[in-house]
Amino acid sequence: MNHDVYAEWLVKRKPAPYAIPLKVLMITFLVSSFLFILLVPSIGCLLFLIAFAVAYFGFRRLDVEYEYIFVTTELSIDRILGRQKRKRMALIDVNQMELMAPMESHELSGFRGNPDVKKLDFSSGMPGAKTYGIYCTGEGGKRLYTVEPSEQILKAIRLAVPRKIIL
Numbered sequence: 001m002n003h004d005v006y007a008e009w010l011v012k013r014k015p016a017p018y019a020i021p022l023k024v025l026m027i028t029f030l031v032s033s034f035l036f037i038l039l040v041p042s043i044g045c046l047l048f049l050i051a052f053a054v055a056y057f058g059f060r061r062l063d064v065e066y067e068y069i070f071v072t073t074e075l076s077i078d079r080i081l082g083r084q085k086r087k088r089m090a091l092i093d094v095n096q097m098e099l100m101a102p103m104e105s106h107e108l109s110g111f112r113g114n115p116d117v118k119k120l121d122f123s124s125g126m127p128g129a130k131t132y133g134i135y136c137t138g139e140g141g142k143r144l145y146t147v148e149p150s151e152q153i154l155k156a157i158r159l160a161v162p163r164k165i166i167l
Contacts, residue, residue, distance in 0.1 A: 004072050005159055009150040010080075013064035014125035023062065026055040060084065066122045068149055070156045075134075077122050077147065089122060090145060092136060094161045101166035103131045103146060111135050111144050123148040 033051040037044030060082030066089075069076045077090040094100075101107040111117050111133070123131045123146045132154075134145040149157075158165050 005070065005156045006072075007068075007070045007150070007152040007156040009068045009153050011066045011068070011122075011124045011148050013066065013123075015062065019062045023059065026051075026058050030055050066124075066147075068122075068147060068153055070153050073160050075153075075157065077145070079122075090120065092134060092145065094157055094164070096138060097134055097136050097161070097164055099135045099164055099166070100132055100157065103133045105133075105166060107166055108133045108135065108144070111142075114142075117142040117144050119144045119146070121146040 030048075030051045033044065033047040036047055063082045065080040065083070067078045067080060067086075069078070073094050075090075075092040075094060076088065077092070079087050079089050081087075099107060103112075112119075117135075118141060120143060123129060129148050131146050131148050134147060136143050136145070154165070154167065158167070
């Protein structure tokens with residue numbers, strides 16, 4: 001009999017406040033470099049290629065999503081840039097986690113203000129979002145992860161470690 005539990009959830013990160021002006025600047029640079037081709041073709045082509053590369057990679061870096069995958073006892077958090085490039089940001093063994101609770105709860109108040117605890121935010125950043133804090137200690141030091149899990153992931157974690165999660 002297989003007792004593996006699997007759940008996944010994708011959260012789109014709120015755009016940074018500088019994202020729209022930066023996108024406008026990249027588009028302006030791209031259009032102006034294209035028009036510069038008409039004046040000085042040799043330099044204009046090089047400038048256009050540089051502007052195109054900056055715009056292509058810049059737009060991808062500004063589109064951020066986080067994917068949470070829970071399998072049996074591990075929560076994997078991946079950052080996805082431009083819906084193409086994936087990077088593992090954290091792998092949390094829930095058996096070694098100290099506590100998981102809503103970020104506003106008093107259970108996490110001692111960790112939120114502690115300068116010795118490294119804080120990592122993997123949530124959408126939207127106001128009013130239901131975020132949870134995962135406090136872990138280990139070889140990487142003390143860490144407080146901010147996540148925005150689905151109900152399915154919360155249930156799966158609760159099945160794995162019922163005493164370490166506070167809903």
